[in-house]
Amino acid sequence: MNxxxxxxxxxxxxxxxxxxxxxxxxVVACHLHWCxxxxxxxxxxxAVGGALLDNINPVAVSDSALDNLLASLDDVPPAAVEKVxxxxxxxxxxxxxxxxxxxxxxxxxxxxxxxYGMYQVDLNFGGKGAARLxxxxxxxxxxxxxxxxxxxxxxxxxxxxDEIGRFRRGDVADLDSDVLHQPIVDTGEDCxxxxxxxxxxxxxxxxxxxxxxxxxx
Ligand code: ZN
Ligand code: ZN
Numbered sequence: 489m490n491x492x493x494x495x496x497x498x499x500x501x502x503x504x505x506x507x508x509x510x511x512x513x514x515v516v517a518c519h520l521h522w523c524x525x526x527x528x529x530x531x532x533x534x535a536v537g538g539a540l541l542d543n544i545n546p547v548a549v550s551d552s553a554l555d556n557l558l559a560s561l562d563d564v565p566p567a568a569v570e571k572v573x574x575x576x577x578x579x580x581x582x583x584x585x586x587x588x589x590x591x592x593x594x595x596x597x598x599x600x601x602x603x604y605g606m607y608q609v610d611l612n613f614g615g616k617g618a619a620r621l622x623x624x625x626x627x628x629x630x631x632x633x634x635x636x637x638x639x640x641x642x643x644x645x646x647x648x649x650d651e652i653g654r655f656r657r658g659d660v661a662d663l664d665s666d667v668l669h670q671p672i673v674d675t676g677e678d679c680x681x682x683x684x685x686x687x688x689x690x691x692x693x694x695x696x697x698x699x700x701x702x703x704x705x
Pocket of ligand 1 (some may be wrong): 493495525527
């Protein structure tokens with residue numbers, strides 16, 4: 489896989505420290521499944537974290553601290569353990585951590601139409617933030633929006649372009665509240681993405697404000 493867009497170090501460090509929301513950790517774990525480069529950086533972050541623990545006054549660290557840290561670095565989300573039996577061979581085009589959450593191939597999921605050639609499946613993680621699959625038809629442009637928090641996107645199929653560049657299968661977009669963008673599907677194939685946010689999106693145009701209640705992000 490030819491990956492050209494990766495996560496920021498801050499995101500990989502947060503993943504290694506286990507401080508990301510469940511949805512965001514899933515997006516990172518899925519990219520790591522495909523990206524040896526980011527996996528290497530996570531391993532480096534782990535090593536730094538371990539060295540920091542070694543240098544802390546021993547009485548300040550509980551016996552289980554390192555175990556807890558290592559447990560939080562697990563690439564596979566805990567829910568994967570329960571749902572792993574549902575994985576079918578047809579899921580081989582998906583990164584493993586995501587396939588453990590889905591009991592059907594991408595094309596057979598209950599896609600909900602949200603307008604303007606956009607469909608979504610909510611992964612229903614609950615709590616703060618959200619994770620969902622987005623499907624955008626060819627030629628669709630997502631209304632201009634900024635983010636009130638962070639947004640992590642992994643492209644699973646197809647591609648899109650926005651103000652930042654071109655994103656293809658395996659690429660990730662790691663966006664914070666400074667970014668205003670308008671992704672546009674740029675091939676004749678649907679673009680399917682896994683997206684996690686830690687706060688709602690803020691649409692800026694009239695079109696965006698109209699669909700805001702339906703997107704629910
Ligand atoms: Zn990467
Ligand atoms: Zn966005």
